[in-house]
Amino acid sequence: MMEETEQKIGMVGSGSWATAMIKMLGDNQKKKDVFWWIRKEEDLAYIKTYKHNPTYLSAVELRVHPDHLFSDARKVIQQSDIVILNTPSAYLKDALKGVDASDFEGKIIVTAIKGIIPDENLIVGEYLSKIYGIPLANIVVIGGPCHAEEVSAEKLSYLTIAGKESAHAESVASVLRNRYINTIISTDVFGVEYGAVLKNIYALAGGICHGLGFGDNFTAVLVSNAIREMETCVTAIDPEVDRDINASAYLGDLLVTAYSQFSRNRTFGHMIGKGYTVQSAQLEMNMVAEGYYASACIQNIIQHYELDMPICNMVYQILYNKQAANIEVKKLATKLT
Structure with missing residues (x-):
């Protein structure tokens, strides 16, 4: 042997x-x-x-x-x-x-x-x-x-x-x-890696909404829209792969990051929703929330491919353009289905 x-x-x-x-x-x-x-x-x-x-x-x-x-x-x-x-x-x-x-x-x-x-x-x-x-x-x-x-x-x-x-x-x-x-x-190398990037942004979005006082009903609608957004993005980047967006690497990872008590991106978003600045939230967490950096990078991809991704746009406006979270979420709410 x-x-x-x-x-x-x-x-x-x-x-x-x-x-x-x-x-x-x-x-x-x-x-x-x-x-x-x-x-x-x-x-x-x-x-x-x-x-x-x-x-x-x-x-x-x-x-x-x-x-x-x-x-x-x-x-x-x-x-x-x-x-x-x-x-x-x-x-x-x-x-x-x-x-x-x-x-x-x-x-x-x-x-x-x-x-x-x-x-x-x-x-x-x-x-x-x-x-x-x-x-x-x-x-x-x-x-x-x-x-x-x-x-x-x-x-x-x-x-x-x-x-x-x-x-x-x-x-x-x-x-x-x-x-x-x-x-x-x-x-699906690109799909899995980009999916892991995007789910952090969506978890951050969920945290912002929770921090503002939105409940589980709204979060469920947000997440169901987020997985469709994710599919739009990864399909534009790598259209050759026949992927199932409902598989564990995409939907499963999105769900656990959006809902779990251990999600640092959700925690970071919750702090932003509660009124923390980006800098104060980062200092208090003392851990890296990848969704913050990813938001700016994904914005460039959205513009390059001319994609309709309102959840990612909302997060970017709040984090980088310092728009009021409550106003941006209310704008987003009119676009969710």
């Missing part, structure tokens, strides 16, 4: 979602080495000693080797066969400082980032292809619906793993699935 090959997995990121994925990898039975880039030196030292992340999901015990923790992302990438990028989109460039295109050669590059690179107006897969020359065939996207907090509690969850090369997607799925993580394989 042939001995199982030991895979080398690198995690670039140390927030809640990266920490939850480290737990997934540790609870997976496949033979592997896991290397982890941790941004803060003090967090790295703490995790080495106590096997817990002191900043995120601090109650979770992490199965990591002390010698496999680094504050240099390049060292993690160079030692890995599968590299999982898992920082907020706005911080990816900083995390990859000093990393060369040659460091990514021959590897499966996974994006677990549900956002757009702000200065580039590109989803992560497109950014990696443009800046580092990584072939699209070597890029895999991880979609939801899945919250880090429920993963940490080992509640049954599902991940969608999308790759143009199904074999690469399956390789990634095989090191993540475990007794509480099921995986769904997809070839």
Whole structure:
């Protein structure tokens, strides 16, 4: 019987979602080495000693080797066969400082980032292809619906793993699935990644409405319109794929992000609806709400393709043009069906 090959997995990121994925990898039975880039030196030292992340999901015990923790992302990438990028989109460039295109050669590059690179107006897969020359065939996207907090509690969850090369997607799925993580394989790389970006904007919209005092009845109508908006957008961007917008990666991820108590985008929106400024909401949360950055980027796409996306337009007007939330939501209410 042939001995199982030991895979080398690198995690670039140390927030809640990266920490939850480290737990997934540790609870997976496949033979592997896991290397982890941790941004803060003090967090790295703490995790080495106590096997817990002191900043995120601090109650979770992490199965990591002390010698496999680094504050240099390049060292993690160079030692890995599968590299999982898992920082907020706005911080990816900083995390990859000093990393060369040659460091990514021959590897499966996974994006677990549900956002757009702000200065580039590109989803992560497109950014990696443009800046580092990584072939699209070597890029895999991880979609939801899945919250880090429920993963940490080992509640049954599902991940969608999308790759143009199904074999690469399956390789990634095989090191993540475990007794509480099921995986769904997809070839819709652009749809899954853009869907993950858009659902954050819609969750933010739902939070704004809730903060203004709108109830569950209105939120249900908002979300049903949002999934149609999402389909309009991803179809314009990548019309060749025959996707089912009601699948878990699209509708499922939208629902959990729009309704869950763990949704930071919904929380951020709720604060805006309550009258917080963008800056004060960001300071109080101390976590990144990807929908904020995504809103400006998606606005450019809406204009480029001349799309009718009133929910995204409403969020943009409130966040970036400082329009009154109550007035913008009332305008939107006349357009929902």
